[in-house]
Amino acid sequence: MVLLRLFAEFFKIGIVTFGGGQAMLPLLQRTFVIELHWITQERFLHFISVAEVTPGPIALNMATFIGYEIYGVIGSLFATLGVVMPSFLIILLVARFEGQFKKNLVYKRFMLGIKPVIAALLINAIYLIVRRGFTGVTPYIVATLSFVVFNFYKKSPVIILLATGILGIFVLK
């Protein structure tokens, strides 16, 4: 029963949050800390601090954490499935019918207007990363360095990112 409830709660949250993980956090807190009392506030904040620095989307990390806290490995499995299911099903539908309205003039013009917004969103993404993770001048220098390298070496970004990570160990405070 707890498992089903876990799945259902995460499913609900997955449906109503637009725009990714950060938007999910207040809802998660209200559901699991305030309404259900399954997790203490302190624990919840600890989860967020860890979820932000571990690999992968924050929403998924939170689901795995909360699920494990409540019902072990199976709990985290159910929570993850719950949070993934809505977006999986919706995108499946969109992808299935996308071909049909691709030739539609209104759709084309809509996409024409969206292209500049994407550039703005990418700039906004930089702003968000910088605001959250950068302290002091050194990260900016590393970022500038990586930008210069990206202009010259186009083969494998993973190498460059690993290099900046290793550089980070030595130069960051």
Add this chain to the structure above:
Amino acid sequence: MLLMIKGEHSQIGLRKSFILITLNALLKTFTRKEKDKNREIYKSQGQEHLRITKKPTSKIKETILLTYDFFLIGLFTIGGGYAMIPQMRQTFCKSRKYLTEEEFWEILAISQITPGPIAINMATFIGYRVNGFLGSLFATIGVILPSFIVILLISIFFINFFQISPVKKFLIGILAGVVGEITYIILEILKKSGGNIFYLSIMFLSLVELLVLRVNPILVILIGGFLGIILGKWFEDKNGSS
């Protein structure tokens, strides 16, 4: 006794082969060829198109490749959705050639305005493009697995590897690298837009909405799309992409 020795031997063999496989995978990732022989992207009338020159070897192989690609993407991105974008673009537009860049940005926009984490939406969408339902299923599993495994390990062993100072510095270093990468991509996109007035003014408007007025990104996308529908009539020829 004999059994025990045998068991030990096979264990060592297993460990060795595991290390070999990991090394091999890492090596392949780093020396990934720029060109996929099965597909090519060509330009005509100022627009990029995708052409499949040779049928892919097998659907199963392609699906496994897709899972592997998304697993790596999930593993190498810290701090959620947008840090994944450069890696995805490189893998699926440049190396594998599953999508043209324009299609990629369209998929990103759709992923932003539909509910759920952006990374999951992108994985499902790209997976569907490559190999239908099966592709989307395995792409999503691939992108989920790294964070699932890492968080489970942290929860089970109560140690937080990622709070250790050098590891944290390593991760922030990678994030700084991602910032450089995104900056590079933004400049590339701007170069492609060719200083079009319609493009630049909508971008500026969106920036004001996002950074100054703090409007929700979904609303910003919808406003841009709406302006495109109204004003697109006068600008679509010049842009050459509609």
